[in-house]
Amino acid sequence: MSHSPALTTPSPPVAPPKRRGASTAKRKQHLAAYLFVLPFFVVFIAMLVVPLVYSGYLSLFESKLIGGDVFAGLANYVRALQDSAFLASIGRMGLFFVVQVPIMLGLALFLALALDTARARGSKAVRLLVFMPYAVPAVVATLMWGYLYGPDFGPIAQIARAVGLGTPDFLSPGSILGSMMNIVTWEFVGYNMIIMYAALRSIPAELYEAAEIDGAGQLRIAWSVKIPAIRPAILLTVIFSIIGTFQLFAEPSLLNAIAPDAITNSFTPNYYAYNLAFINQELNYAAAIAFLLGLFIAVVSYIVQLGSQRRERRERSAS
């Protein structure tokens, strides 16, 4: 993470001037600093490090009817990598990521750029209204879209029937993934737009004033000045989208109630891990699945970052 352009370490502050008795003063400051970071790291270790280690530990055991928990080595991992339900759920989320994330981030980028030019009426209201779904919990968003998709009294079906298109089926096994993509897009375009918009606002105006004076169009400016300038922010949204996509839970678990045929118990990896742990009581196997999923997300995020850096370096050395 430390190489990320979005998350670089700020330069250390200038060392304070040396005074007499500096070493006692320094020791006092060290102590103060440790006390400041202590509460965070106590919770950090208890709620992050310990569970992570524990999860890794659990995943190495197997629960037998006779004999209880026995050490199983990597058996759970071998099983997971051959588990077609798990692999299919990863593949499903891969498809989700490849289709939904570009749409979501593309729309967010378009809106952010459009708002940044301040050439539309009511820009401020647009920003707020697009951001609003972010304040809606995923549970409520899914409930709501579930009703909107409804074949009987859902308004989309009502309109489709009124114009003679028949009743669309948003909840069939073939269309549920698309319907879910729509829900997630609705929820998170505004959030990503705000990240990009904030980055756009921090571009020094000098960067494109000259281009504007020379008569370059807004599209041209957006493409060759603004988008490159906010690349770190865009990368940040991509990383968050990776983490978010592979962790989807509320959406499948609520859609399951209205479309039980379309949402299997392994529709998303996270939903699968939950069902394994709490319905099937296969805790050890669920721990292995969760651990693998975490590892997968970390690796994918890292590769994306690395790729982006390499590209940036190449472009810098080319210019």
Add this chain to the structure above:
Amino acid sequence: MTDLDTRAAVTIGHTGGARRGKRSFDPKKRRSLLLTVLLWLCVLYFVLPLWWLLVSATKDNSALFSTFGLWFGGDFSLGENLATLFTVRDGIFVRWLANTLVYSLASAVGATLLATMAGYAFAKYEFPGKRALFSATLGAIMIPLTALALPTYLLFSQAGLTDTPWAVIVPSLVTPFGVYLMRVYAADAVDDSLIEAARVDGAGEFRIFWQVGLRLLGPGLVTVFLFSLVATWNNYFLPLIMLNSSDLYPITVGLAQLQSAASAGGGSQALFSTVITGSFVSILPLIIAFLFLQRYWQSGLATGGVKG
């Protein structure tokens, strides 16, 4: 997706467009009709579902199923719906709202305090091990909540802490991204010379933090607070696995339970309008909070909160 929430903060709180204010050249602000139309079409997509929710909250069950979804119809039953909502199962909905409020406020206050203290120390002190600790914090941003929820549940259950408010609040106190944000923010916002001056005056390190640091960290603090608040408010996975008694549910788990009762019990169709009204009521506090706190991120955006 809830654990992402605090992360948006970085750009909002920190990279304000201070420089934009000094913009020397302002082209004639030509309005573009095409752009306006396009933007407002997008707005329709984001607003219509919420409009549907508002309209549906005013309908009784029969109107819900028989009238056009995007416009009012049947009797105006918002009053009855609210009355049902607040009295169903001895007013448990109020209880859920209150739980959500307590969990998210406690988590947000705690997370903000921890992140601010740590971020401030990382920005303003040199101490052995600083690099390693900060790298660990950055690395933790990538750890998905998923990998943690299950083992955390098991650990809490061994400690006998599941089915208590602590099970929801304590895991929500860790926001590595909040620490990162506060470090970046404090590095700019708190001047080293101010700290030095306070030291010369004989103030202790903690007094300097409370009286000098916190005052200057205001906007950053609000941003971390706001996004931690949303993260806990919207969380579903953690309370779902941690809590058993419906008395302790936050609004998200409660609504999901009502909904599954509504779709399972064929005879209890009356529940649908209760679920819809409940959904509508449950999103009002956050939307209002965002409108109200808008000034903060608005001012954060406009001035950057710190010297550019």
